[in-house]
Amino acid sequence: MDDINGQSLSLLSPPSSVHVPYQVVDALSVKPYSKMQNHFNQEDPQCCICLVEYEDGDEVRVLPCHHEFHKTCIDEWLKNVHRICPVCRDDVCKSGSSHAKR
Ligand SMILES: [Zn+2]
Ligand SMILES: [Zn+2]
16 A cells, blocks of 8 residues: 555645745745945845856846845745745844834
């Protein structure tokens, strides 16, 4: 009876899933990257996930903690790897509500 189909249990993942729902990811800010605006404290104008420098016009995703990544990179990270910011480990889902944002 026992076989290797135990994986089907993952369909019933608990609400404490480490992943971010698609609709939450899509609600995060996105902006086009501009080198003109990169004169503030950013030492490395590069994506911490793929380690590639941003190019003018790249879509960058801005997390509630204000860290920025390629939209494509952070989307994959949040949806498939973990719901925390890869840099400061802030929980993307809870940040929104803890900081009363008007
Ligand atoms: Zn990237
Ligand atoms: Zn962060």
